[in-house]
Amino acid sequence: MNFQSTSIKKLDLTGTFSYSNADMSSPLNEFFNGFITRTGERQISTAGSHASASWISVVADFGATIHLNDHLRLVDTFRFRNYRVPGRFDLMQMSQFNASTVRPPGSLLLPPVTFPATLPFHSTSSPxxxxxxxxxxxLGQDTKRNQIELQYDINKYAGFNIGYRYDRIRDHNF
Incomplete structure (x- = not known):
């Protein structure tokens, strides 16, 4: 959205504004079936883990020019920029443990009788x-800038200006 106006005598106004956003969502499903000897892990599953984030952006520019006479004018410009990216990751991980990947000896018709242990096999390195x-x-950033200038035209090819600019930029990351 923007506007521009010269309807007021000796005053020019301009402005723009925009807003945008986007959303992201991503599931994470990993499955490991093997054996990690250091930890005793036999299977690792992250089924059900999920990540999501969004992007929100707001931008605005406003300007005013006051024509003091044919050669002298006062220009004020304000700029506002703001974006933020909130994100979240939900991790759900299950680990299954076993002392080894080798089954105990036995036959198909007469498998060995084993009783489950009261606790799963763990080592000091096991998660x-x-x-x-x-x-x-x-993550985000908030920027505000205001610039004021006094502009003078000597002729249509040359001129000079003097002014002041204030900037404030705040970064957010947590």
Whole structure:
């Protein structure tokens, strides 16, 4: 959205504004079936893990020019920029443990009788049986700029200006 106006005598106004957003969603499904000797893990599954993020952007520019006379004018410009990216990752991981990948000896008709252990096989390097973690991140930036100038035209080919610019940029990352 933008506007431009010269309807007021000796005053020019301009402005623009835009807003945009986007959303992202991504599932994560990993499955490992093998054997990690250091930890005793036999299977690792992250079924049900999910990541999501969004992008939000707001941009605005406004300007005013006051024509003091035919050669002298005062120009004020304000710029606003703001974006933010909130994101989240939900990790759900299950680990299955076993002392080895080799089955105990026996035959198909007479398998050995085994009783389940009261606790799964763990070592000091083993991770948790179930992990349910949420990671949240937020990235953003907020910028405000105001510039004021006094402009003078000596002729149609030359001129000079003097002014002041104020900038404030705040980065957000947590």
């Amino acid at each position: 948790a049986d179930a992990v349910n973690e949420t990671f949240s991140r937020w």
